[in-house]
Amino acid sequence: MTFLETTLFVIAIYIVLxxxxxxxxxxxxxxxxxxxxISAKIIxxxxxxxxxxxxxxxxxxxxVYALLGFISTVLIARFIEKxxxxx
Amino acid sequence: MIDFLAYxxxxxxxxxxxxxxxxxxxxxDFYSRILISSKIExxxxxxxxxxxxxxxxxxxxxxxxxxxxxxxxxxxxxxxHAIARSAxxxxxxxxxxxxx
Numbered sequence: 062m063t064f065l066e067t068t069l070f071v072i073a074i075y076i077v078l079x080x081x082x083x084x085x086x087x088x089x090x091x092x093x094x095x096x097x098x099i100s101a102k103i104i105x106x107x108x109x110x111x112x113x114x115x116x117x118x119x120x121x122x123x124x125v126y127a128l129l130g131f132i133s134t135v136l137i138a139r140f141i142e143k144x145x146x147x148x
Numbered sequence: 149m150i151d152f153l154a155y156x157x158x159x160x161x162x163x164x165x166x167x168x169x170x171x172x173x174x175x176x177d178f179y180s181r182i183l184i185s186s187k188i189e190x191x192x193x194x195x196x197x198x199x200x201x202x203x204x205x206x207x208x209x210x211x212x213x214x215x216x217x218x219x220x221x222x223x224x225x226x227x228x229h230a231i232a233r234s235a236x237x238x239x240x241x242x243x244x245x246x247x248x
Binding site: 064068071072075078079082087088090091093094095097098101102104105108109111112117120121123124127128130131134135138139141142144 | 155158162165166168169172173178181182185189193196197200203204208209212213215216219220223224226227228230231233234235237238240
């Protein structure tokens with residue numbers, strides 16, 4: 062097991078622990094915070110995977126994932142803030 | 149030697165992220181949790197990405213990782229702010245009986 066594979070394994074453990082917080086969280090904002098944290102950790106995982114396999118196109122996937130995670134978090138936060146009134 | 153520096157930065161970033169995950173379970177209040185999570189996530193992300201840039205050398209991939217780093221440095225505090233603003237404007241208040 063090389064160093065980068067060990068790093069990937071540790072980040073996977075962190076994702077599972079944050080997922081426990083998402084399932085267990087009392088309010089909906091805790092779950093949204095967990096979504097944000099998991100999104101950042103998945104970006105790191107994709108970049109580590111790109112460094113292990115040496116394929117450079119996976120970085121584009123990470124870039125798109127960063128943009129989609131940001132847009133989804135802001136959209137759900139505004140949706141809850143206006144109590145479901147889209148207008 | 150330069151690889152050792154990158155490995156050291158990645159290990160420091162993993163320690164930062166573990167502190168953030170512990171803080172998500174340690175604190176009993178939502179505002180404390182969002183404070184510790186946003187700070188520690190941003191610092192951990194910056195440190196681990198500097199480690200990856202050093203590890204991949206001066207190449208095309210390093211510039212792309214730098215672009216992702218700058219993007220996440222801008223968007224991560226904005227999304228955390230949107231969550232906290234949503235909780236505050238929806239009327240979420242701190243329960244006074246919860247202890248840290």
